[in-house]
Structures are given as structure tokens and as C-alpha cells.
Amino acid sequence: MRGRVLIAWGIVAIAGLALWIVIEPPAAVPDRSSARVAGEEAAEASQVVRGAYLARAGNCVACHTARGGALMAGGRPIDTPFGTLVTRNLTPHPGSGIGTWSDADFRRALHEGQAPGGRALYPACPYPQLTRVRASDADAIHAWLRSLPPVDAPHPGHRLQGVYGWPVALKLWRVLWFRPEPHRDDPARSEQWNRGAYLVRGLAHCSACHAPHNRWGAIDAGREFDGAPMISARWHAPSLSDPAQAGSRGLPVADVVALLRDGVASHGSALGPMAEVVLHGTSHLSDSDLRAMVVFLSDLPSTRGGAGPPAAPARTAEPRVLERGALLYREHCQDCHGREGEGAEGWPRLAGNRALTSPVAANVVRIVLSGGFPPSTPGNPQPYGMPPFSHRMSNAEVAAVVSYVRQAWGNQASPVDSGEVARWR
Ligand code: HEC
Ligand code: HEC
Ligand code: HEC
Known part of the structure; x- marks a missing residue:
């Protein structure tokens, strides 16, 4: 974190310096308007740094960057049971990227899953969770994206099977299974818990894999962290609420933080798709954000033990x-x-x-x-x-x-x- 703050200040300082060199007035006394511009530039620079951090937290970078491709220029295939979707170019290219989008357009894409002109997005972009991202955070991510070099990378089109490719299928899906929903802090909980809930349920979209999905690929409401097989990747995302699987309840907070930050901890290591989440996402987060996430995860109601029936005893092997x-x-x-x-x-x-x-x-x-x-x-x-x-x-x-x-x-x-x-x- 300290490194990031230093980088942030470094960028602010360099931006300030560059501006000073460019607009240095002939008189030694700085005039008021240039001081204001410098202030705006510094604010802009720190917004960009914050946006870069949030884009890591939301794992936008891993999905929106193709293997060996330009940063955020899209083109990465995402396999789903309904076919293969290809991520889109989020660089500020005016033609093939999102260079003409306003902040409001970008907010709407995350919150409502809709591109300008009313084009509905496929939920392979995890907007059922990203819908909870705050407008100020969406603006910061957008500011960071606008600071990137524009890359001309037109979208090759998705390869969906049969009816899943029909626009009406996506429209119907959205009517049935998607409601835009803002994140609401729970006033009865601590600030730390609420920060964790915001990251886990919203920006970091942990339930995109850890929630059971119905046969239409929609999340089972109320079972957000109960674990699910990942059909296409042939892994199983374990339950984050069952202590017999990957629940954090009862584990030392530091151990779960270590797993999310380092990928290894005394109780296990991140494998397969989870290793990628750690590599591109959680390993870049500050310790205070990781602790907040773990505080929230440790407080999830346990889906095992307590009032429920005991688990079936294990069969013995021959x-x-x-x-x-x-x-x-x-x-x-x-x-x-x-x-x-x-x-x-x-x-x-x-x-x-x-x-x-x-x-x-x-x-x-x-x-x-x-x-x-x-x-x-x-x-x-x-x-x-x-x-x-x-x-x-x-x-x-x-x-x-x-x-x-x-x-x-x-x-x-x-x-x-x-x-x-x-x-x-
Ligand atoms: C699991 C992979 C995945 C992750 C993670 C992901 N996206 Fe996406 N995103 C996609 C796919 C696939 C599409 C294309 C959807 C479509 O064409 O309907 C997309 C589309 C978009 C679009 C619409 C672009 C356009 O031109 O229509 C925006 C904006 C976007 N994503 C922003 C984000 C942001 C911001 C994040 C991080 C907070 C993010 N995405 C994380 C897969 C992902
Ligand atoms: C060369 C050393 C090596 C050998 C040989 C080896 N493993 Fe592993 N094993 C590892 C490492 C390193 C990991 C962590 C991998 C990761 O996180 O992706 C691991 C992970 C595992 C895990 C997951 C543990 C966790 O915490 O997630 C299991 C289960 C496992 N090994 C079983 C086996 C079995 C069974 C065999 C023999 C058939 C075996 N291993 C042979 C080094 C080895
Ligand atoms: C792309 C799918 C995916 C996403 C997104 C995802 N996970 Fe996982 N997660 C998995 C899979 C698969 C496993 C099982 C492999 C393993 O044990 O590492 C797993 C395992 C875990 C474990 C247990 C690791 C262990 O060995 O003890 C924890 C804890 C965890 N995830 C937390 C999270 C949190 C928190 C998030 C959100 C930041 C998240 N996951 C997002 C797929 C995902």
C-alpha cells in the first residue's frame, strides 16, 4: 500500500512538474487560474491511480486483456455453457474502443449492463455483481481507462450456440434474472465489514464463481456463496460459507488474508481459476481491503452444522x-x-x-x-x-x-x- 501511495504521489508530482514546465508564466508570481488547473490535474492524476487499483480489484484487467495482447484491448475468449464470448476493447479508441463514451455511459454499462444505444451486455461480464459498484468508483475506473493508449481492436463477434445467440434470448434473460441494484451499507455493521461486503459482493464479484447458478446461468438468490461446479473449466468453486469447504469462519483472519494476497497459506493454496483470481486480482489489494473482505467472509452465516442436519458420514474405501x-x-x-x-x-x-x-x-x-x-x-x-x-x-x-x-x-x-x-x- 505504501508503495502505491508513493507511486500516486510520484505521479501527482510529475504531473504537477510537467504542468509547471509547460505553463510557467513569465512573471515569478503564479496566476490564480494556472494554480487551479494544476489542482485539477493533480486530482485527475490521483483519480487515475485509484481507478487502476479498482480495475485490479475488479479483475477487469485479466478478462479484458488477451494473452499477449494490448492492455485492456479485449479479445480474450470466455468459455460458457452457452458458447464462447469474446471480451471487448475498453481502450479510448473512438472507433473500436469506448473513446466516445461519457462517464454516464460507463456507469450505465456496469450498473445496468447496457452499452450506449441500448445494446444489452452478456452477463459473462459480471455486471450482476458489478451493478453494485459505486458511481464514484466507476468514474475512477473510466478515468484510468481514458489514460491508456487507444488501440484499434475491433470486436470479432461472439460464438454462441443456437438460440443463445438470438438477441431476444438475452433480452428475456435480463427480464427474468437481472435487476440493477446499488450497494447499500448496513448501518448495524462496522465500516470494515461494509467495505468487505462492497468488495466481495460487488467489485470483486466473488459470487460469479462461488454461487450456484441455475440452468440459465443466473445466480440462485440467497445462495450467493454456497459453492458451485464450474462446468466449463471443470473445477469446483467451494462454498465460502461452509466451514468444511472454504468458509473463513473460525480461521485466523491473517491466514485467509495470506491466501488471497500470496496464494499460499498454512491451510491450503489457491488452485486453477482461484490462482488466477489471486494473481490478477487480490494479490494487488491493500492489506486493509483484504482484511475487510475477510472480516465480511468470516461473518457469512454458516451453511453447515448448527441447526442443520449433520453431513452424511463418509463411505469407507475398500x-x-x-x-x-x-x-x-x-x-x-x-x-x-x-x-x-x-x-x-x-x-x-x-x-x-x-x-x-x-x-x-x-x-x-x-x-x-x-x-x-x-x-x-x-x-x-x-x-x-x-x-x-x-x-x-x-x-x-x-x-x-x-x-x-x-x-x-x-x-x-x-x-x-x-x-x-x-x-x-
Ligand atoms: C469474467 C470476465 C470479465 C470480467 C472480470 C470483466 N469483464 Fe467486462 N466484459 C466481459 C465480456 C465477455 C464483455 C462483452 C459482453 C458483450 O459483448 O455483451 C464485457 C464487456 C464490458 C463492457 C462493454 C463494452 C462495450 O463496448 O460494449 C464494459 C464497459 C466492461 N466490460 C467493463 C468491465 C469492467 C470495468 C470490469 C471490472 C470491474 C469488467 N468489465 C470485468 C468480460 C469481463
Ligand atoms: C514435485 C512435488 C509434488 C509432487 C510429486 C506432488 N505434489 Fe501435490 N502439490 C505440490 C504443490 C507445489 C502443490 C500446490 C499447487 C498449486 O497450488 O497449484 C500441490 C498441491 C496438491 C494438492 C492441493 C492442495 C491444496 O492445498 O490446495 C493436492 C490434493 C495434491 N497436491 C496431491 C498430490 C498427490 C495425490 C500427489 C501424487 C499423485 C502429488 N500431489 C504429487 C507438489 C507436489
Ligand atoms: C473465476 C472463478 C472464481 C472467482 C471469481 C473467485 N473464486 Fe475463489 N475459488 C475458485 C475455485 C475454482 C476454487 C477452488 C480451488 C482452490 O482451492 O483454490 C476457489 C477457492 C477459494 C477459496 C479456498 C482456497 C483454499 O484452498 O483454501 C477461497 C477462500 C476463495 N476461493 C475465496 C474467493 C474470494 C474472496 C473471491 C473474490 C475476491 C473469489 N474466491 C473469487 C474460483 C473462483
Whole structure:
């Protein structure tokens, strides 16, 4: 944060200096109008810096920048169950970008999901959450976008399947499933909690993945953080309210902050799509914003335990499967994760790790098949990786080793069979 403040002041200072050089009056006494202009320029510069920060928090950069493409010039494909959507050019190019948009146009795009001229936007841009972004924050993001070099990158068009490509389908979807909704602070809660709620539910749009979606891709109202399978990416976004999955309730705030900031913490590491969220989004946030988010997350009503019925007890795997799994573990996994699944500096602990014991085994199977790297962040600049095993193990072998780690060292989660592995391969 201190670095960002310094950069902010640096930019303000440079802007001020540049202005002074350009408009230095012949007389030594600065006239009043130039002092006012300098003040406006400084305000503009700090608005741009704030906008850049908010655009990181909203992960706009990752989606609106194609791999190897110009910053914010769009062109990145987003796979959905309805087809592939392509992100749009947000640079100030007057033709193919948003160079002609006013602040009001930009606010309306985020708040109402509508471009100038009434063109409705597809909710692959997370405006069902971005609708809560405050007008002042939208203006700051717009100011930052206007400060970028204009890039001529026309939109190639979306590739949607069948009826999903018909404009009437999107219109109907919006009538049924979308209401613009401002963020409202809860006066009964602390300022910190409200800041966290604003970021998690609005700008950082965590529920875009962590909420169950109905078959039309709309969020189930009231179940914003209950966890959901990510159909296209073949990962499962765990529940952020269930302490048996990824709930923060009861965990030290510092541990969850570390996960969001560094991508690794003592209780787990960010995998797959979550690693990208950390890399492009949360690792850029100030500690005070991260703490606010975690304060809000820790306060989510728990969807497990308490009044609800107890979770179904885990099934035990067949001894034959566990033996095979134990052998495979010793051969392929133990060097990094330890004899007793205790892990080591840089290698996650598997004993008692919620990523393994979650009722949904998709992510454990996924990481064993595909391997992965935690994100490289200032707090963990050179992460160790995990090798993929998809070409080295059959479905039955993956099922055996996954069943083993889900039941060894006190872990108590149901085994998986080779059919399940085949489904996620
Ligand atoms: C998950 C990916 C994703 C994220 C995150 C995302 N967008 Fe988008 N955005 C899209 C897609 C896809 C479109 C194209 C939608 C369409 O054409 O209907 C889009 C369209 C837009 C448009 C409309 C542009 C136009 O010319 O019509 C604006 C404005 C916009 N996004 C702003 C933002 C901002 C600001 C953020 C961050 C707060 C953001 N987006 C985050 C995917 C994303
Ligand atoms: C070369 C060292 C190495 C080997 C061998 C290895 N892993 Fe990993 N494993 C890692 C690292 C590093 C991570 C963190 C990856 C990430 O965050 O993307 C990880 C992550 C995991 C996770 C997710 C843990 C979490 O906190 O999210 C599971 C489960 C796992 N490994 C199981 C296995 C199994 C089962 C095997 C053997 C088939 C294995 N690993 C072999 C290094 C290794
Ligand atoms: C693009 C989809 C996506 C978005 C957006 C997203 N997540 Fe996740 N998240 C996932 C997936 C998939 C996992 C499971 C993999 C893993 O354990 O890291 C996950 C895991 C997590 C975990 C558990 C990590 C662990 O291993 O302990 C937490 C906590 C979390 N997310 C919080 C958040 C917060 C807070 C936000 C909003 C800033 C967010 N997520 C946004 C997809 C997403």
C-alpha cells in the first residue's frame, strides 16, 4: 500500500512538474487560474491511480486483456455453457474502443449492463455483481481507462450456440434474472465489514464463481456463496460459507488474508481459476481491503452444522483400493507432501487440508490429473509446482491415490471411483 501511495504521489508530482514546465508564466508570481488547473490535474492524476487499483480489484484487467495482447484491448475468449464470448476493447479508441463514451455511459454499462444505444451486455461480464459498484468508483475506473493508449481492436463477434445467440434470448434473460441494484451499507455493521461486503459482493464479484447458478446461468438468490461446479473449466468453486469447504469462519483472519494476497497459506493454496483470481486480482489489494473482505467472509452465516442436519458420514474405501493408493502415494507423492501428508515449506500439507476433504472431490482429481502452480505473488515469488499425472496414471490409479489421501492421516472424506475420474479427465 505504501508503495502505491508513493507511486500516486510520484505521479501527482510529475504531473504537477510537467504542468509547471509547460505553463510557467513569465512573471515569478503564479496566476490564480494556472494554480487551479494544476489542482485539477493533480486530482485527475490521483483519480487515475485509484481507478487502476479498482480495475485490479475488479479483475477487469485479466478478462479484458488477451494473452499477449494490448492492455485492456479485449479479445480474450470466455468459455460458457452457452458458447464462447469474446471480451471487448475498453481502450479510448473512438472507433473500436469506448473513446466516445461519457462517464454516464460507463456507469450505465456496469450498473445496468447496457452499452450506449441500448445494446444489452452478456452477463459473462459480471455486471450482476458489478451493478453494485459505486458511481464514484466507476468514474475512477473510466478515468484510468481514458489514460491508456487507444488501440484499434475491433470486436470479432461472439460464438454462441443456437438460440443463445438470438438477441431476444438475452433480452428475456435480463427480464427474468437481472435487476440493477446499488450497494447499500448496513448501518448495524462496522465500516470494515461494509467495505468487505462492497468488495466481495460487488467489485470483486466473488459470487460469479462461488454461487450456484441455475440452468440459465443466473445466480440462485440467497445462495450467493454456497459453492458451485464450474462446468466449463471443470473445477469446483467451494462454498465460502461452509466451514468444511472454504468458509473463513473460525480461521485466523491473517491466514485467509495470506491466501488471497500470496496464494499460499498454512491451510491450503489457491488452485486453477482461484490462482488466477489471486494473481490478477487480490494479490494487488491493500492489506486493509483484504482484511475487510475477510472480516465480511468470516461473518457469512454458516451453511453447515448448527441447526442443520449433520453431513452424511463418509463411505469407507475398500481395503484393496486403499492399499493400492498407499503404494502409489509412496511412489509418486510422498517426496513432496511428506510421509504423513504433513507437507513442508512450499509443499502443501495434505493431512486435514479442506481442499482434499471437501465433499466434492473434483478439485483433488483435477490437480492430480493436471498438476499446477500456485500464483507467483510478491509474498511467494517463485512458487513450487505440482507435476501432472494424467499421462502416468490410469483412471483407476488416480481414483485409488485420491481415495487414499481423502482417508489417510485422519482425513474423512468419501472415496472416488474411476468413473468419476473419467468424468473430470
Ligand atoms: C469474467 C470476465 C470479465 C470480467 C472480470 C470483466 N469483464 Fe467486462 N466484459 C466481459 C465480456 C465477455 C464483455 C462483452 C459482453 C458483450 O459483448 O455483451 C464485457 C464487456 C464490458 C463492457 C462493454 C463494452 C462495450 O463496448 O460494449 C464494459 C464497459 C466492461 N466490460 C467493463 C468491465 C469492467 C470495468 C470490469 C471490472 C470491474 C469488467 N468489465 C470485468 C468480460 C469481463
Ligand atoms: C514435485 C512435488 C509434488 C509432487 C510429486 C506432488 N505434489 Fe501435490 N502439490 C505440490 C504443490 C507445489 C502443490 C500446490 C499447487 C498449486 O497450488 O497449484 C500441490 C498441491 C496438491 C494438492 C492441493 C492442495 C491444496 O492445498 O490446495 C493436492 C490434493 C495434491 N497436491 C496431491 C498430490 C498427490 C495425490 C500427489 C501424487 C499423485 C502429488 N500431489 C504429487 C507438489 C507436489
Ligand atoms: C473465476 C472463478 C472464481 C472467482 C471469481 C473467485 N473464486 Fe475463489 N475459488 C475458485 C475455485 C475454482 C476454487 C477452488 C480451488 C482452490 O482451492 O483454490 C476457489 C477457492 C477459494 C477459496 C479456498 C482456497 C483454499 O484452498 O483454501 C477461497 C477462500 C476463495 N476461493 C475465496 C474467493 C474470494 C474472496 C473471491 C473474490 C475476491 C473469489 N474466491 C473469487 C474460483 C473462483
